[in-house]
Amino acid sequence: MLSFENWVRDIRREFHRNPELSFHEYGTQARIISILEGLGIECRKIADTGVIAEVRGGGPGPCIAIRSDTDALSAHESLTKFNEDYISQKPGVMHACGHDGHMAIVLGVARLIKERRREFCGSVRFIFQPAEEIPPGGAVRVIEEGGLEGVDAIIGLHIFGDVDVGTINILAGPFMANSNRFTVNITGKGGHHSTPDMCIDPILVMSEFISSLNPLVSQKVSPSDHVLGFGTINAAGQFNRSPDEVELVGSFRTFDDGDIDVIEGTMSSILDSLMDSYSVEGIEGVPSYDLNIERGYPVLFNDPVFTGSASRLLKNKFEKVNTHVEPIFGAEDFAYYLQEVPGVYMVIGTRNVEKGIVEGNHSSSFDIDEDILVMGVDMLYSIAVDFLKGPGAYLE
Template sequence: MLKERLFSLLESKWPDMLKHRRWLHQHPELSFQEKETSAYIARQYEGKDVKLEMNMGGYGIKVTIDSGKAGKTLALRADFDALPIFEETGLSFASLEEGVMHACGHDAHTAYLLVLADCLLELKSDLIGRVVLIHQPAEEMPPGGAIHMIADGVLDGVDNVIGCHVMSQMPYGKVFYHEGPTQQARAKFVIKVQGSGGHGAAPHEANDAILIASQLVVNLQSIVSRRLNPFDPGVVTIGSFDAKGQFNVIKDSVELEGDVRCMSDATRDLIEKEVARICRGMAETYHCIIDLDYKNDYPVLINDGKITKLIVRAVEKANIKEVEDVEDCGPLSPSEDFAYYSRELPCSFFYIGAQPFDSAYPHHHPKFDIVEESMMVAAKAMGAAVLEYFGLLEV
């Protein structure tokens, strides 16, 4: 059967998967700076029977495997940027770039997709339609790489997109999914409070920006507690309060930076309006100037029900020996710029358990690592989904 041939090919190329992951892990590059990573990926397709499109949305790459037979077009997406983190894993293949680390698993995503692409190419005569491989930069930093690749036409001719993410705190041996709104939208805002400075002994002659900004922090928290429906999740976080001064000087100005997370467009709009309303009201109340710079970035990631069910069915039918269960993980709090694809087409994004057997650190931690065998699970799960999508997965 085609599935057995695909899985056998994947297993035979396990050394290649490890080689790719470890090279990428040693040579991480930050979002929008992934020149060498992009070149490395492109080299893996040199001389192969694919259509290779470079520099999409920056350093993005679109690879098309065309079977030559009529059929739909399914895209598989993997990201490849790293984070500004000093690695503390002690791995033999730890980052060689000081202060830059693959601390989210994007090296693993790229490694499994490169090998899966090779295997699909070897089986091309048995496929139908087209498989597009989206190698995407800059997932970690807004506005993200997806939106730029979309603008450059990466979805032209594509019917659906699927992707997956290795998860360091989900048990190895399990595949996770969720239908509908699955990962949160987010926004960032900067608020500058301009009061008037003065001497600590004469507060009546000044307008204390620290006092005003402190009231702002408290009032902004009332958005979630008193403006949102209790059944609509939302978070407003003030992550920076820049008010360094001197003990006997009344501060002239203060700058706040905040983060917003939510699970619906309606909640997103409401929070933005409430932040602006509170800023206007506080400026009027305290006779000061409050400037607000509010930027929405990644939207809610919404998994299409039909495509998600197809993935679950494929993983279960394929009887992948490394997978013991397929579970609904429910909504997840982090944001993900795969959401932009889900705004354009019916898409689905699922999750591969990759929890190490000793110490499991969260994503974006200096000691983040995964069970490398989770890459094989990702490759087989995605491969099974490809076959099921084209009606080629035999029971």
């Protein structure tokens, strides 16, 4: 019979071999259902390709949810000295962000909860959520379809390749950033470079917008509290002609959802000023602009009371628990759950220089130190059971 540790490891490797993209996790869904039913746990489908299940304890009590994401990334996995036995069997698709490990960990928790259900009152709900990688994400669908009905709290974790193996990072308050995409279209008047007085060059206008934006945003939002970058710039033209239009696409992230309005307002102010300064008498209607902000995931805010109790518990069980860490500019749709119920989202490190496991998340060579899988199970199981035995310490 497989040891528990090997059982969890083998599940992780099976998922790693068979990655699926967001909202296409049909095989993953079927396998999760098979494993849960094999454990004697009833479950159902949710959010098209997700799974939800619940284990009830020895008596009535609160309900805590544990969430795992299930989707993979568009990446062609590189062969390494570790992954020969479990490298992705789907070219161009890879579990490069640890979601295979998340599923194995949460299934491990489900097994322990089922085996020990007489030891606690209340219930544990397991949410295997699709499409974390692609906004608007799967969390919204899970919530809309009743996935949090009756839930009093929720917990989850993420494996990080740039955090040392066995290290737990947990932070009350804003822990992960919001994510936002912006598109700017500037319309000018195209024409030959030999007659600049008959043109309004939108590339020149856009270049001034680009050079002005970061300094002005940094005057209003601290540089330590936001990141902003430009991704693509496109214009249809040629070397000796100014185009009629240019498009810029970029993104920004902050730790305060209110700062989104500040940054959008700064963009609009700069563009309004540029439209005035580049206007030409006799050329009507241009330059003009269109600004579109697409809001992604909101700030992930860990409930302070819940996080405080979870932190104390973890510090009593594990050696490396950091509660004074910097927020992360990564974004997570787990944030939507925390807008509905209190809870905590944590990071567990997998970077192990001695073993040569050093690649960061989303790398084509990303892998995990599988020794952390059982540690992740212990983290989530311990918090869940401690909450059920004494919810008052976790809830305001």
